[in-house]
Amino acid sequence: MYFTVLKTYSDMEHSAEDVDKYRMQHESDKEWNMRRAFLLAHREKFSEDRLCCLASCYINVECYGCRYPPALMRQLSELTAELPNQSSQSSNRHGVPQSIKFVPAGQTGKW
Numbered sequence: 287m288y289f290t291v292l293k294t295y296s297d298m299e300h301s302a303e304d305v306d307k308y309r310m311q312h313e314s315d316k317e318w319n320m321r322r323a324f325l326l327a328h329r330e331k332f333s334e335d336r337l338c339c340l341a342s343c344y345i346n347v348e349c350y351g352c353r354y355p356p357a358l359m360r361q362l363s364e365l366t367a368e369l370p371n372q373s374s375q376s377s378n379r380h381g382v383p384q385s386i387k388f389v390p391a392g393q394t395g396k397w
Contacts, residue, residue, distance in 0.1 A: 305329075308338060321345050327369050340365065 305325050309318050324341045332340065344362055346352035353359065 308341075317345055317349055320348065323369055324365070328365055 305322055308325065309322070313321070321341045321344065324344050325337060328337060328340070331337075340362070343352075343354060343358065344366065347354070347359070347362055348366070354362070
């Protein structure tokens with residue numbers, strides 16, 4: 287379920303090119319292209335702040351294997367399914383070399 291917002295990102299008269307101002311210096315081209323597609327696909331559904339937050343969470347889940355509370359994970363799954371030519375593949379982390387292994391905090395020292 288989506289909340290009604292008073293002003294969505296698209297209402298702010300931003301063109302697709304304007305979304306580029308949200309690129310972070312540390313983002314790889316692959317991460318940015320994924321996040322940019324997310325921002326553009328969902329800009330009419332959320333406020334600018336919420337959209338940017340969701341897009342960051344999307345990258346954290348898809349690229350770094352992060353996990354969030356179940357409600358947010360469900361929302362991200364639904365939003366990811368709506369992306370053109372994208373599918374949720376958290377086991378195939380897009381931005382991280384496969385030689386890097388992430389371990390949940392509760393399991394440190396057990397690997």
